[in-house]
Amino acid sequence: MTLSIAALACTIAGSAMAAEKTLTISVYSFAQDAYKKALYDPFEKICGCDLVIETGNSVERMAKIEANAADPVIDMAVISSQDALSLARKGLVSELDTSKLSDFAKLYPAAQDPIGGNMAVGYTFYASSIVYRKDLIDIKSWSDLLSEKLAGNVALPNITTTQGPLTLMMLAKASGNETGDYSPVISDIGKHADDIVTFFSRSSELAQLMNQEEVIAAPVGRFAWSRFKSSPLPFAWAEPAEGQAGGMNVMVMTKGNGNEELAYQLMDYWLSTEVQTRIAEALIDSPANMDVKLSDEVADNLTYGAELINSLNIIDPADILDSREGWVEQWNAEVIK
Structure with a gap:
């Protein structure tokens, strides 16, 4: 009887320990059902743990990490x-030990140390170009967005969105300005503000306007292209003379969270060729792992392949951080009047 009670106690204790083996991750709200199937559920079976998934917009997610710096949640x-x-820069994330990422060498070089100091690792790239109605207009340049032919039928991203700075960069490039000073571009957008249908914050909002035929051209991230490609309307992805803009999303580990080994295990799994392929084939994210091989049909929906990735116009993250406050101030004064 005593042995039975002891065995039962051990079983209960073991179950409690398993239940306590959790990893809390903060992610974009995008495609969470698809992520559950392609990433979360398979990982939980491998690690014998529970994933706690937290979503929200970037401002909310960043604020939560900062507010709990002393005791990370x-x-x-x-x-x-x-x-x-x-x-x-605020000392809230840990330097990564990349030796614990078995497929690290398979990542595109730009994804291996994207912000310096091994403080992050890239897991997906995205291209940005202009989606347009090919039966109504032909897009040859980013400058077409502010042209007379699109007046009253174009939308631009708000400056505070991911696409905002990328659009400024490409409009500047189209005007011959590659100095990194985007104030002339913001002024130019301000002069054309009455010709712009809306300054959108979400790709879903833009898709609705374009499907209602209120907008016929706008900058779009490749991750949202499927919304337009599947439409009965004849949308096309532009290949402007100045090229495509691009960006990268990365993984970070909060400093002093006490759950580092489990976090490394998920990072390693997520960056593996197997998982990056599965996520890409589900059309969730474009791969940062160079060994991922995709069919032409799948690749057409993603930012895929060395030739494309190496050609992307990407803004240095430090330039965005150091300039963003000034951009927003000028935008509010000259564009959102």
Whole structure:
């Protein structure tokens, strides 16, 4: 009887320990059902743990990490490279031991140390270009967005969105300005503000406007292309003379969370060729792992392949952080009047 009670106590204790083996991650709200099937559920079976998934917009997620710096409630986060750099500058994320990432050498070089100091690792790239109605307009340049032919039928991203700074960069490039000073571009957008249908904050909002035929051209991230490609309307992805903009989302580990080994295990799994392939084939994210091989049909929906990735125009995350406040101030004064 005594042995039975002891055995039962051990079983209960073991179950309690298993239940306590949890990893809390902060992620984009995008495609969570698909992520559950392709990533979360398979990982939980491998690690024998529970994943706690927290979503929200970037501002909310960043604020939660900062507010709980002394006793982290988030173990790992996937965020933009500029947001990762912001956290790193505040001492809120840990330097990564890349020797614990078995497929690290398979990542595109740009993804291996995207913000410096091994404070983050890239897991997906995205291209940005202009989606347009090919039966109504032909897009040859980013400058077409502010042309007379699109007046009253174009939408631009708000400056505070991911696409905002990328659009400024490409409009500047189209005007011959590659100095990194985007104030002339913001002024130019301000002069054309009455010709712009809306300054959108979400790709879903834009898709609705384009499907209602209120907008016929706008900058779009490749991750949202499927919304337009599946439409009965004849949308096309532009290949402007200046090229495509691009960006990267990265993984970071919060400093002092006490759950580092489990976080490394998820990072390693997420970056593996197997999982990056599965996520890409589900059209969730574009792979940062160079060994991923995709069919032409799948690749057409993603930012895929060395030739494309190496050609992307990417803003240095430090430039975005150091300039963002000034951009927003000028935007509010000259564009959102």
